[in-house]
Amino acid sequence: MLLRTEGVTVRLDRRAAVADVSLAVPAGCLMALIGPNGAGKTTLLRAVAGLAPHAGRITVAGHDLAALTPAARARLMAYLPQRRDVAWGLAARDVVALGRLPHLGAGRRESEEDRAAIAAAMAAADVAALADRPVDRLSGGERARVLLARALAQAAPLLLADEPTAALDPYHQLQVMEVLRAEAEAGRAVVAVLHDLALAARFAHRVALMADGRLAAAGSPEDVLTEDRLAAVYRVAALAGTRDGARWILPWRRL
Amino acid sequence: MRRAAPLLAILASAVLVAAAASLAVGYVPLPLADLVAGLFGGGPAAPLVQEIRLPRTLLALAVGASLGLAGAALQGLLRNPLAEPGVVGISASAGLGAVIALYFGLAAAWPPALPILGMVGAGVAGVLVLLLAGRAAGVLSLVLAGVAVSSFAVALTALALNLAPNPYALSEMLFWLLGSVRDRSFDDLGYAAPFMILGAALLLTAGRGLDALTLGEETAASLGVRVGALRAQVVAGTALAVGAAVSAAGSIGFVGLVVPHLLRPLCGHRPGRLLLPSALGGAILIAAADVLVRLVPTRTELHLGVVTALVGAPFFLALLASLGRR
Amino acid sequence: MPPRVVSINLCADQLVLALADPGQLLAVGRLAADPTLSAMHREAAAVPAIGGSAEEVLRLAPDLVVSGAAQQRKTNALLRRMGFRVLALGAPDDVEGVAAMIGEVAAAIGQSARGERLAIELRAAFRAPTDPVGAAALVWRPNGFVSGRGTLSDAALRAAGLENAAALAGIGAWGTMPLERLVTSPPDILVLDDHMAVKSSRAQALLVHPALARLAPPMRIGTVPTADWLCPGPWMRAAVDRLRALAEP
Incomplete structure (x- = not known):
């Protein structure tokens, strides 16, 4: 297993935002982390990224997270937060290049390998054409893809993405999900927090459903996204079906 | 990397030009041949060049470099183009420390007390601004925190000068508010330079972390940056560089604001790559300003802060207006 | 040589x-x-x-x-x-x-x-007179700065046979006297620096505050040229002479 969490609990203001979550994500898997607002998805993702103090055990590629140095951790996993702030007007290519920081030596000179990783990441996220554009002049969708390319350029076996499709139009939502799935199929483990059940059902290999900080269900989209669970956890009735061999789902009305 | 090398070469040449001008200009006309002879060997002008103009020039360069570099590093840390040692009150607090060291006899008893208290003042202000303005300082909170820290330090400086047995408190105040490198010797340089170099080393090695911080603290942490340590490094480096600079030359405003802002587009807006050019740019600005104050025929020599404020204040306002529009 | x-x-x-x-x-x-x-x-x-x-x-x-x-x-x-x-x-x-x-x-x-x-x-020049006039004089400088006890101005006043009103008010070497206090208990003589007799700054505006003008008479207002007592030196005898002249009723 590339990522394993065992009994992970995160307390925020004494409340357990994440309670006793045990998960396993193998390489080659895109896992959608879903659940209603406040279910603890982002908090769990931050705990895995080493950004939230937690109880329980997290291992990445067999390494205990608590024992990893920040630099070693950065080579094992990339983290794409939901906020897409970039403080300065860097060129898109320079933003993507920041993903290589964990791999650069003291002189911070880019090697051939770095340049190849940057180019590959930009191609995968379809931002090669934006290379010289200042990132503060890009549209929201362009910026989201540049930041995704940044995370890809880190070339870490585990990619954590927090709502990577938020505030994107349908075209770019599909594009981002295709990239994440392709990255998983190329051998990474990808964990993506998603609000869009349709995207989760359509693209994820596995789905983990959280409710009130706990793991309510985990498994294939077909097993997890049942009518009963959606009713119990999300309080919605959904339409569902199968098209081109993949499951689709559409929340229809409140219950 | 792209464009960095030519920029550094141009700035380094400009530093040399500014330094040469600063050596050549003074209150006594000096033929070029005498100047060169005096600088590199003997000749009648050797004492003038080596003991008066050289330390003055070197101090101007070092102070300017410290201020420019500290401005660029603070802006990177706070992700705010208005962050600057003067604007956020670090310079004024360093001045307070230096005044306490000077007028209560500490510096007379032990000369390094002067830069050390200057650095303590700068460090306290740096921590205070981080606490007051927050980690990713908004324009408003940063400017307000700076006004508060700065006014408080200036007021305490005036209080210290009033309490000290010093009949010239008012004229001394002018120096601590506006700065000067007039008639400084190698002794002054010797007390300040080691700390400025140490501070610069801390700031120049923060580039990788500051680059990562462009994407926010959490992403920076996920890229392997120890954000807490980075913050401590930048505040300590600023305290050392600015504290020592102010204790030798008084507080000179706007250098750390104007220089990084002008150079940022030339450095691809990367905060790490901006550091060294800002140090060079600051050195050029102060050395040039110090040439100007010696050329302007005023009855008493202009303070350096007057020149930098004349350039910097309109700049600051324009920057503020453009940030407000966003 | x-x-x-x-x-x-x-x-x-x-x-x-x-x-x-x-x-x-x-x-x-x-x-x-x-x-x-x-x-x-x-x-x-x-x-x-x-x-x-x-x-x-x-x-x-x-x-x-x-x-x-x-x-x-x-x-x-x-x-x-x-x-x-x-x-x-x-x-x-x-x-x-x-x-x-x-x-x-x-x-x-x-x-x-x-x-x-x-x-x-x-x-x-600074030797105290045998028959002091005894009038109280206040040396008034910009922003209400006055010369109290233990200053050369104080010595010059005493040498002219005058009492230093600032010293009487308990002001030490250097201090300020609020305009309000000056108005409520004016000295017999108010001594101004003549450098300040020109209206050109806020400090000097305070010097010619209308409230001061209404105190004279009976308060007398005199001036001593700044140059005569700005720096300590033998020329201060001119300041003492000037004060003696002011002290004459």
């Missing part, structure tokens, strides 16, 4: 101008020739003026540099480092201190006899 001297401080300038032989002074500060600030401005006109930087001093290569201990601190240190003899003057607050300073400067520039004579004249 008396030492050749450069002075780089307004107060030092006036002392060396009063003490030195013509030709002994290589240069004095630029302000020494300003009649509003310097009692020795006529003498200064005959001596080259400099800005007071170390560079200028170095070029003149004097045997002795006279300057101020506080204002020229950095320049003094630099000049001493370069091997110059620097006499840095403090700010004495009584007549004996001034006499001693005159003696010190005189000795340093090889004019001890002249120094002794000026010190004697100074002491004589």
Whole structure:
């Protein structure tokens, strides 16, 4: 297993935002982390990224997270937060290049390998054409893809993405999900927090459903996204079906 | 990397030009041949060049470099183009420390007390601004925190000068508010330079972390940056560089604001790559300003802060207006 | 051969101008020739003026540099480092201190006899009268600064047979007197610096506040030229004479 969490609990203001979550994500898997607002998805993702103090055990590629140095951790996993702030007007290519920081030596000179990783990441996220554009002049969708390319350029076996499709139009939502799935199929483990059940059902290999900080269900989209669970956890009735061999789902009305 | 090398070469040449001008200009006309002879060997002008103009020039360069570099590093840390040692009150607090060291006899008893208290003042202000303005300082909170820290330090400086047995408190105040490198010797340089170099080393090695911080603290942490340590490094480096600079030359405003802002587009807006050019740019600005104050025929020599404020204040306002529009 | 001297401080300038032989002074500060600030401005006109930087001093290569201990601190240190003899003057607050300073400067520039004579004249000028007038006078400077006990202005007032109203009010060496207090218990004589008689700053505006104008009469308002008592030295006898004239009813 590339990522394993065992009994992970995160307390925020004494409340357990994440309670006793045990998960396993193998390489080659895109896992959608879903659940209603406040279910603890982002908090769990931050705990895995080493950004939230937690109880329980997290291992990445067999390494205990608590024992990893920040630099070693950065080579094992990339983290794409939901906020897409970039403080300065860097060129898109320079933003993507920041993903290589964990791999650069003291002189911070880019090697051939770095340049190849940057180019590959930009191609995968379809931002090669934006290379010289200042990132503060890009549209929201362009910026989201540049930041995704940044995370890809880190070339870490585990990619954590927090709502990577938020505030994107349908075209770019599909594009981002295709990239994440392709990255998983190329051998990474990808964990993506998603609000869009349709995207989760359509693209994820596995789905983990959280409710009130706990793991309510985990498994294939077909097993997890049942009518009963959606009713119990999300309080919605959904339409569902199968098209081109993949499951689709559409929340229809409140219950 | 792209464009960095030519920029550094141009700035380094400009530093040399500014330094040469600063050596050549003074209150006594000096033929070029005498100047060169005096600088590199003997000749009648050797004492003038080596003991008066050289330390003055070197101090101007070092102070300017410290201020420019500290401005660029603070802006990177706070992700705010208005962050600057003067604007956020670090310079004024360093001045307070230096005044306490000077007028209560500490510096007379032990000369390094002067830069050390200057650095303590700068460090306290740096921590205070981080606490007051927050980690990713908004324009408003940063400017307000700076006004508060700065006014408080200036007021305490005036209080210290009033309490000290010093009949010239008012004229001394002018120096601590506006700065000067007039008639400084190698002794002054010797007390300040080691700390400025140490501070610069801390700031120049923060580039990788500051680059990562462009994407926010959490992403920076996920890229392997120890954000807490980075913050401590930048505040300590600023305290050392600015504290020592102010204790030798008084507080000179706007250098750390104007220089990084002008150079940022030339450095691809990367905060790490901006550091060294800002140090060079600051050195050029102060050395040039110090040439100007010696050329302007005023009855008493202009303070350096007057020149930098004349350039910097309109700049600051324009920057503020453009940030407000966003 | 008396030492050749450069002075780089307004107060030092006036002392060396009063003490030195013509030709002994290589240069004095630029302000020494300003009649509003310097009692020795006529003498200064005959001596080259400099800005007071170390560079200028170095070029003149004097045997002795006279300057101020506080204002020229950095320049003094630099000049001493370069091997110059620097006499840095403090700010004495009584007549004996001034006499001693005159003696010190005189000795340093090889004019001890002249120094002794000026010190004697100074002491004589400040000798208290046998029949003091007893009127209370207040020396009023910009922003309400007054000279209290233990200042040369206080000594000058007493030498003129006057009581120092600021000292009576319990004000120490330097202090401020609020306008309100001045208006409620005005002195018999208000003494202004004549440098300030011109309306050109907020501080001077306070000096000619309408409330002050309504106090006179019976309060008398007189002036002493700033140059006569800005710096400690023998010229202060002019200030004492002026105060004596003001004290005449």
